[in-house]
Amino acid sequence: MDGKDAAPKEAGARGEVRPVKRKRSRSRHHHSSKKGQGLPAMYFHFSLSITLAAIAVVWSVTPLSWGYVLWTVLTSAIPALRPGRPATVAPSPLVFRILHYITLTYCSVECAFSIWYKWKAYQCQKLREAPTYSRKYLRGVFLRALENGIDIEEELAEEAGEGAKGGNLGEQDWAEDARDEEEATRGSDGELSSQRPATSTRRRASRHLGDGSSTPDLQSRDLPVDGGDYLSARPAPSDTRSTRSANVSQSLNLVQSRASLDSRDEGYGGDVSRLSLRSTDSSSKRPHPHSRFIPQLSPSDPRAHDFRHLLVHWFTGPRDLSFTDLKRDDVAQWLAWSLYGKPLEELEKQRAEWDKAGRPALYCADGVTLDDDADLEDEEDEKDGVDGTRRQRRREEALEADPLGLVNFCVSLVELRSAHKFAPGSNPAVKPMRLTLDPVRVTSRPFLLYLVVAALQNAVIAHAKAKGFKDARDDETITRALVRVPPGWAAREDLPEDERPLVFIHGLGMGLAQYTTLVSVLASSRALRRRPIMVLIQPAISMSIFERGYLSPPDQQRSSKGIERLMRRFGFDERAGGATVFSHSNGSIVHGWLLKDCPTLATRNCFVDPVAFSLWEPWVCRHALYSPTKQPMEYLMRYFVMRELGVANLLSRHFNWTSNLLFPSEVPNLSDPQKTAVFLASEDSILDASRMRAYLRRQGLREVSPSKKVGEVPGGGGLKVFQGYKHGESMIGKGEPFAEVLSWVTWDERSPSAYERGPEAWSSTDTAGDASA
Numbered sequence: 001m002d003g004k005d006a007a008p009k010e011a012g013a014r015g016e017v018r019p020v021k022r023k024r025s026r027s028r029h030h031h032s033s034k035k036g037q038g039l040p041a042m043y044f045h046f047s048l049s050i051t052l053a054a055i056a057v058v059w060s061v062t063p064l065s066w067g068y069v070l071w072t073v074l075t076s077a078i079p080a081l082r083p084g085r086p087a088t089v090a091p092s093p094l095v096f097r098i099l100h101y102i103t104l105t106y107c108s109v110e111c112a113f114s115i116w117y118k119w120k121a122y123q124c125q126k127l128r129e130a131p132t133y134s135r136k137y138l139r140g141v142f143l144r145a146l147e148n149g150i151d152i153e154e155e156l157a158e159e160a161g162e163g164a165k166g167g168n169l170g171e172q173d174w175a176e177d178a179r180d181e182e183e184a185t186r187g188s189d190g191e192l193s194s195q196r197p198a199t200s201t202r203r204r205a206s207r208h209l210g211d212g213s214s215t216p217d218l219q220s221r222d223l224p225v226d227g228g229d230y231l232s233a234r235p236a237p238s239d240t241r242s243t244r245s246a247n248v249s250q251s252l253n254l255v256q257s258r259a260s261l262d263s264r265d266e267g268y269g270g271d272v273s274r275l276s277l278r279s280t281d282s283s284s285k286r287p288h289p290h291s292r293f294i295p296q297l298s299p300s301d302p303r304a305h306d307f308r309h310l311l312v313h314w315f316t317g318p319r320d321l322s323f324t325d326l327k328r329d330d331v332a333q334w335l336a337w338s339l340y341g342k343p344l345e346e347l348e349k350q351r352a353e354w355d356k357a358g359r360p361a362l363y364c365a366d367g368v369t370l371d372d373d374a375d376l377e378d379e380e381d382e383k384d385g386v387d388g389t390r391r392q393r394r395r396e397e398a399l400e401a402d403p404l405g406l407v408n409f410c411v412s413l414v415e416l417r418s419a420h421k422f423a424p425g426s427n428p429a430v431k432p433m434r435l436t437l438d439p440v441r442v443t444s445r446p447f448l449l450y451l452v453v454a455a456l457q458n459a460v461i462a463h464a465k466a467k468g469f470k471d472a473r474d475d476e477t478i479t480r481a482l483v484r485v486p487p488g489w490a491a492r493e494d495l496p497e498d499e500r501p502l503v504f505i506h507g508l509g510m511g512l513a514q515y516t517t518l519v520s521v522l523a524s525s526r527a528l529r530r531r532p533i534m535v536l537i538q539p540a541i542s543m544s545i546f547e548r549g550y551l552s553p554p555d556q557q558r559s560s561k562g563i564e565r566l567m568r569r570f571g572f573d574e575r576a577g578g579a580t581v582f583s584h585s586n587g588s589i590v591h592g593w594l595l596k597d598c599p600t601l602a603t604r605n606c607f608v609d610p611v612a613f614s615l616w617e618p619w620v621c622r623h624a625l626y627s628p629t630k631q632p633m634e635y636l637m638r639y640f641v642m643r644e645l646g647v648a649n650l651l652s653r654h655f656n657w658t659s660n661l662l663f664p665s666e667v668p669n670l671s672d673p674q675k676t677a678v679f680l681a682s683e684d685s686i687l688d689a690s691r692m693r694a695y696l697r698r699q700g701l702r703e704v705s706p707s708k709k710v711g712e713v714p715g716g717g718g719l720k721v722f723q724g725y726k727h728g729e730s731m732i733g734k735g736e737p738f739a740e741v742l743s744w745v746t747w748d749e750r751s752p753s754a755y756e757r758g759p760e761a762w763s764s765t766d767t768a769g770d771a772s773a
Contacts, residue, residue, distance in 0.1 A: 047632045121440065130656070139409070145616035304420070312326065317431065326422060327427050331432075343434075435652055456513035463523065482535040483566070486499075486530055498748040500576055502528070502532070504518070506536065510543050520733075538590070543647075559593050574600050578602060581601075585727070588612040592661075607677070609681055610662075611687055664699035678718060679740075685727055689721060704717030
């Protein structure tokens with residue numbers, strides 16, 4: 001026997017397992033596929049070149065205009081340069097003179113506009129007074145964000161209990177396949193039971209963490225392995241979207257088997273095979289003073305690991321920036337902005353003045369209500385059985401009554417949630433992302449671009465008016481909308497679904513000009529001919545530089561008040577059985593304001609590419625304004641949208657995450673797929689669709705299978721991810737996603753939507769026929 005055969009046998013005798021070397025098989029397509037590898041790269045570079053060239057052409061209009069005007073002035077003023085003066089070329093001086101003066105007039109307008117544009121961009125740099133909220137509200141929202149992803153045992157028990165219930169077999173099979181796919185992606189070996197049907201995770205009202213948390217937590221299928229993140233069934237995004245599938249270098253080898261409740265604890269660090277996930281680290285000698293709000297985690301706990309990976313993306317710095325580079329003052333700076341919209345130094349100054357005045361009682365904005373959260377502390381202490389004296393002493397030690405005290409308290413909560421103690425001081429190489437304190441980034445663009453956009457917008461509005469829409473305004477709140485009320489329509493509670501109001505709220509960009517097909521469908525579709533419709537117009541995010549309110553976007557109170565007034569003016573309210581509210585992208589924030597302030601107005605809600613959920617995560621902020629651009633679409637979005645004056649002013653001076661944040665529990669009828677639908681795009685470059693998907697599933701939304709439509713089956717899923725689509729592509733008016741979204745919006749329980757017949761149902765011919773009938 002030779003050495004090659006002896007080695008495996010000896011290894012087998014010792015109980016070792018040696019890998020078997022396999023010869024690499026070469027298919028007949030090997031060489032051809034290798035040759036074809038360069039085609040996608042060539043297409044990418046070609047698309048990128050075209051994109052950059054288009055941006056360069058648009059941007060260059062302004063400097064070229066300045067050049068033409070300056071050269072004309074110089075050649076007119078300096079005799080030696082007069083031979084090079086424009087409009088002196090033969091053989092047709094008159095024609096050239098006419099062209100010269102037309103060009104000179106336009107270039108002069110461009111120059112004047114560029115000066116005005118720069119002046120307005122400079123004025124937008126001025127910091128605004130941040131909205132004020134009570135410390136109880138701020139601490140409640142912050143705790144609610146921290147608690148996301150904390151609990152796991154209750155959800156697993158609930159899931160196991162619901163697994164015995166029956167359900168739709170097709171949906172169960174698809175959900176089982178989806179779980180298997182997710183487990184294969186993470187390298188795990190399955191769920192608690194391979195035969196368990198798909199279940200939804202409902203919010204547990206009995207949980208009371210911090211503010212009476214309504215945010216449920218993770219399921220076993222959300223545990224990561226080898227580069228996955230804890231909150232998502234897919235890899236977490238890294239600093240660049242091109243490497244989103246790679247995780248941080250400290251990724252842990254986490255749970256490998258979850259066949260029992262005990263085995264779920266494996267891989268959390270140390271010998272914890274019998275340690276509860278809610279238990280503290282065995283190496284801890286004493287509990288954290290705030291562990292009554294957030295359970296104390298070990299550094300190797302995947303929940304702490306994911307939170308560290310999440311938080312570090314709120315900061316910018318070196319390319320190899322890691323969580324350990326953050327220091328206490330860096331986190332305090334970020335929290336001072338996120339809670340109060342102010343720099344940390346201003347809160348420290350307020351503390352000094354408060355100390356000098358003898359620390360008097362602080363009041364809310366109304367000047368009457370004490371600005372404290374003692375009742376929130378009392379609720380927690382009563383649960384823990386703490387007597388009054390100890391409760392008062394613990395409150396004084398844990399949380400001082402001024403804003404800086406709340407910031408320090410929240411820093412301690414972040415340390416607890418991340419299982420990491422921050423070093424004192426600050427790191428000069430690290431800067432937090434603070435939207436409303438950082439400079440407003442505006443890139444110059446020509447006046448001609450605004451003229452083209454205005455022409456397109458007016459053309460869309462004119463087409464809508466020709467189809468029966470009218471201009472509706474509320475002057476007090478500067479709210480404008482297009483409204484169509486069908487002839488003979490009257491509000492009453494027993495209206496059939498296809499006669500109930502529909503409200504559309506658009507996102508960032510060119511306003512209705514980028515929703516041309518959608519507005520045409522709303523105006524002409526026979527599926528909507530009996531439906532009253534309102535289309536909200538938002539100048540501040542639409543490049544509508546000639547409109548009132550372009551640089552004064554409404555806040556939550558003004559926006560909700562204006563929309564409510566218009567809806568009630570036309571009967572689009574409870575009298576008509578409520579409205580279907582349909583929003584896209586940034587429109588989901590306005591949609592959320594309406595749900596929070598006027599919850600009875602909307603009975604059906606559709607969110608497409610929503611950014612309002614889980615805004616405590618950094619992805620929307622980072623991807624929209626801070627991260628470097630890589631893809632052609634990202635370059636287009638960054639220049640034409642994010643760096644536009646009105647949009648930049650909104651995002652960098654009027655963005656308030658505590659107000660803009662929408663919790664799924666604030667959406668009525670969340671678990672009813674006929675009442676609530678959420679559509680995501682898998683390749684979204686603004687929000688992280690994989691994390692959003694996992695988060696919404698944990699909140700009670702079931703995900704529909706790719707072969708089915710949202711709301712198609714009663715009790716089915718209300719969440720769908722369009723695979724291979726980017727942000728906004730489902731709203732451009734082409735493809736199955738657009739038809740599916742409109743199919744849900746136009747759903748009528750009495751009969752299928754006309755959308756199921758396809759685009760021919762939108763035609764003006766059909767509309768005319770229906771109108772005549």
